[in-house]
Amino acid sequence: MNIGDLNSDLQQLAETEKNIVPVKVAESETNLPPACCDSIFMRLVYHHLTKPAEMDASLFHAVKPGGLLAVIDEEPPANSNPPEGVPQNRGGHGMPQKLLVEELTSAGFQVVKSVYDWPNHDYCAVFREPSP
Numbered sequence: 001m002n003i004g005d006l007n008s009d010l011q012q013l014a015e016t017e018k019n020i021v022p023v024k025v026a027e028s029e030t031n032l033p034p035a036c037c038d039s040i041f042m043r044l045v046y047h048h049l050t051k052p053a054e055m056d057a058s059l060f061h062a063v064k065p066g067g068l069l070a071v072i073d074e075e076p077p078a079n080s081n082p083p084e085g086v087p088q089n090r091g092g093h094g095m096p097q098k099l100l101v102e103e104l105t106s107a108g109f110q111v112v113k114s115v116y117d118w119p120n121h122d123y124c125a126v127f128r129e130p131s132p
């Protein structure tokens with residue numbers, strides 16, 4: 001399936017399911033309204049961000065105070081190359097969890113917990129936007 005097919009399928013789903021609102025993200029912006037999300041879930045996406053600091057700020061802006069951000073990703077396998085345009089500090093195709101925590105806490109998120117027993121050597125890190 002290519003991206004065009006996927007976009008078409010998602011648009012059709014949004015037309016039939018009234019609780020789905022498709023939002024096209026940009027390279028450095030979620031394009032979500034301020035404080036619109038109780039939670040955001042990302043699976044094997046974070047390591048593809050080409051402008052992580054800007055996207056982290058946008059994610060922080062989109063999550064309600066007290067809201068959660070859960071990120072499932074994987075440590076980069078040895079001898080792998082990062083996706084094109086991704087910062088070279090990733091160490092390959094994946095996202096070192098320590099670096100993920102550094103980046104998201106720099107954006108203002110607080111670490112809630114990390115879970116390491118996911119399949120395929122993935123990990124899950126859960127963050128919270130502090131309440132005022």
